[in-house]
Amino acid sequence: MNALKAIIRRELQEHKWGFVYLPWIVAAFMSLVIVMVYLGITEVNTENFKFSTEVFADPETVQGMNEATFDQRKAAIRAGLLVLGFPLVIALGFAILAYSLSTFFDERKDKSIIFWRSLPVSDSFTVLSKLSVALFVAPLLVIPALLFLHLVSVTAGSIFFAVSDIVPFTWAWQAYPWLDWLRVIFSLWMQALWSFPVIAWIMLTGAYARKPVVTAILPPVVIVLVEGVSLSSSVFYDSLIDRLTPWSRSSSFPKEYETLQVAEISDVPLLLGMNEFWIGIGLGAIFVFLTIYFRSKSDYASVE
Amino acid sequence: MMEANTVIKARNISKAYGDGSALSGFNLDVHSGQIMGLIGPNGAGKSTFLQAVLGLVETSGELEVLGLSPNKDRHELLSRVCSITDVAVMPRWMKVGQVLNYVDGVHPRFDISKARKILSNTNIKTSSRVRTLSRGMVVQLHLSIVMAIDAELLVLDEPTLGLDLSYRKEFYSQLIEDYFDGNKTIIISTHQVEEIEGVLSDVVFMDQGKEVMSGSIDELNQKFLELRPKAENLEKAKALNPIYIRTELGRPVYLYENADAEKLRAFGEVHPPAIADLFLAVMKKNKEGEVK
Numbered sequence: 001m002n003a004l005k006a007i008i009r010r011e012l013q014e015h016k017w018g019f020v021y022l023p024w025i026v027a028a029f030m031s032l033v034i035v036m037v038y039l040g041i042t043e044v045n046t047e048n049f050k051f052s053t054e055v056f057a058d059p060e061t062v063q064g065m066n067e068a069t070f071d072q073r074k075a076a077i078r079a080g081l082l083v084l085g086f087p088l089v090i091a092l093g094f095a096i097l098a099y100s101l102s103t104f105f106d107e108r109k110d111k112s113i114i115f116w117r118s119l120p121v122s123d124s125f126t127v128l129s130k131l132s133v134a135l136f137v138a139p140l141l142v143i144p145a146l147l148f149l150h151l152v153s154v155t156a157g158s159i160f161f162a163v164s165d166i167v168p169f170t171w172a173w174q175a176y177p178w179l180d181w182l183r184v185i186f187s188l189w190m191q192a193l194w195s196f197p198v199i200a201w202i203m204l205t206g207a208y209a210r211k212p213v214v215t216a217i218l219p220p221v222v223i224v225l226v227e228g229v230s231l232s233s234s235v236f237y238d239s240l241i242d243r244l245t246p247w248s249r250s251s252s253f254p255k256e257y258e259t260l261q262v263a264e265i266s267d268v269p270l271l272l273g274m275n276e277f278w279i280g281i282g283l284g285a286i287f288v289f290l291t292i293y294f295r296s297k298s299d300y301a302s303v304e
Numbered sequence: 305m306m307e308a309n310t311v312i313k314a315r316n317i318s319k320a321y322g323d324g325s326a327l328s329g330f331n332l333d334v335h336s337g338q339i340m341g342l343i344g345p346n347g348a349g350k351s352t353f354l355q356a357v358l359g360l361v362e363t364s365g366e367l368e369v370l371g372l373s374p375n376k377d378r379h380e381l382l383s384r385v386c387s388i389t390d391v392a393v394m395p396r397w398m399k400v401g402q403v404l405n406y407v408d409g410v411h412p413r414f415d416i417s418k419a420r421k422i423l424s425n426t427n428i429k430t431s432s433r434v435r436t437l438s439r440g441m442v443v444q445l446h447l448s449i450v451m452a453i454d455a456e457l458l459v460l461d462e463p464t465l466g467l468d469l470s471y472r473k474e475f476y477s478q479l480i481e482d483y484f485d486g487n488k489t490i491i492i493s494t495h496q497v498e499e500i501e502g503v504l505s506d507v508v509f510m511d512q513g514k515e516v517m518s519g520s521i522d523e524l525n526q527k528f529l530e531l532r533p534k535a536e537n538l539e540k541a542k543a544l545n546p547i548y549i550r551t552e553l554g555r556p557v558y559l560y561e562n563a564d565a566e567k568l569r570a571f572g573e574v575h576p577p578a579i580a581d582l583f584l585a586v587m588k589k590n591k592e593g594e595v596k
Contacts, residue, residue, distance in 0.1 A: 002409045013398070112393055112394065112396075114360075115393060118358065118386070118387045119382060119411055120380075120410065122378075122379045299355055299361050
């Protein structure tokens with residue numbers, strides 16, 4: 001337990017920008033934009049997403065909000081959580097990919113691997129600990145920033161609604177879905193497990209390749225091209241993209257549940273029932289095994 | 305089976321790399337309480353052997369360290385064996401305090417307060433980043449960590465390579481005065497023989513993956529003697545077949561193997577040779593033997 005704690009602490013110290021600071025930077029920036037929108041200083045107006053106070057000038061909207069049931073209010077807040085969470089999850093995705101690429105490469109590059117391996121920590125323990133940082137610890141670290149961002153947005157909205165006499169300050173708070181925080185953690189962990197084969201592949205290239213970025217990208221590109229040219233199909237490409245999209249949005253996900261927004265604990269059987277999920281776990285396990293193998297072969301020559 | 309106090313037992317150890325062999329049939333016994341020096345030129349196989357002891361490379365032959373197989377029982381071995389090598393580098397991004405906390409978390413035999421105490425006598429601050437330390441200070445940090453680990457065997461592979469003289473001297477004096485207590489065992493490889501001269505209890509001379517000669521310093525001092533003959537005795541001294549002749553301040557110095565000390569004293573000053581001189585003599589003799 002002490003060793004696991006020590007490794008996780010070391011990983012977070014080394015990758016503090018991606019895992020600790022980045023979620024807060026994104027959350028702080030978005031909080032600022034939200035507050036500025038409610039103050040009427042700016043507005044967000046993109047093709048996919050519009051956010052301004054103009055919509056509340058419409059009497060129909062105001063009437064709709066006043067008549068909204070508890071469940072409708074809860075749904076609106078949940079939708080807000082999803083939208084706000086999106087940039088944070090994207091940032092998390094990039095942080096995990098960058099971590100996976102560098103964690104076994106940097107220790108070879110700076111030769112510190114010989115020092116790490118002179119201490120009584122086995123290669124399998126190190127690899128599995130680092131994997132647990134990518135799959136479980138990093139998603140957990142996004143939660144406080146997301147909580148902060150969501151609370152800022154609901155507070156700013158509530159103040160704006162109360163001051164503008166649209167609805168009372170408590171309108172949103174009464175329906176606030178506190179349990180969603182547990183669901184978000186759970187959902188991110190499921191997502192990490194869904195993307196596990198990609199994460200493990202990238203870690204593997206860091207553990208053995210001289211140029212891990214090239215080695216990580218080249219084989220998948222070659223497979224996509226070969227499959228496209230020889231079979232005129234794109235099964236590999238589609239399944240690769242699937243792994244990088246939310247699991248509940250992936251093409252392998254049962255169609256009848258397409259409207260699922262935030263994963264519920266009761267949705268576990270859905271994910272566990274997907275063959276693709278288990279194929280991914282199996283493939284990832286092979287990559288992890290190879291990562292352990294390559295790390296265990298590190299001697300002086302491999303770092304010089 | 306190993307004897308109770310055997311720390312390293314190596315029999316017929318060989319290792320071939322693509323372009324040649326690094327070790328060929330190397331044998332060695334290291335016993336508890338010894339400070340064993342592996343001495344040889346670059347490429348002699350010293351590093352390869354020490355890597356094998358640490359379970360970093362696989363070799364053929366029989367190798368036991370503390371009764372364990374370095375490859376199979378690497379994890380257990382590493383809680384009982386420490387190492388400082390020229391190649392291992394402290395993670396440059398880390399702060400000294402973070403390194404100490406990490407080692408404390410993963411090493412059951414590490415005493416962090418002892419490490420802090422040792423460091424407090426140096427210029428290294430726990431708040432400093434490793435990248436801001438000089439090379440000598442990094443080695444000093446590594447030594448401070450190793451000294452705070454209650455290990456049975458310490459493996460030092462060219463530990464002071466690239467350091468200036470004051471750090472080298474400091475390193476070995478700290479090692480002997482503050483660390484070595486007679487129960488520990490140390491194996492050191494170096495090609496800078498002079499600096500560990502007074503430190504070793506035993507030596508192995510290596511060349512081209514093989515042992516050329518070995519023995520305790522006491523044995524070697526009995527077996528080999530150097531004579532600085534007086535000018536009038538030069539010819540007589542030479543007639544006693546020195547194995548090696550060198551010149552010191554313009555005067556010849558003869559090295560003898562298994563010579564009668566009393567007899568030699570009649571011709572001049574007699575001393576045990578310095579390890580460095582003995583090494584050169586043995587290497588030369590070995591080369592001549594090969595030629596013959």
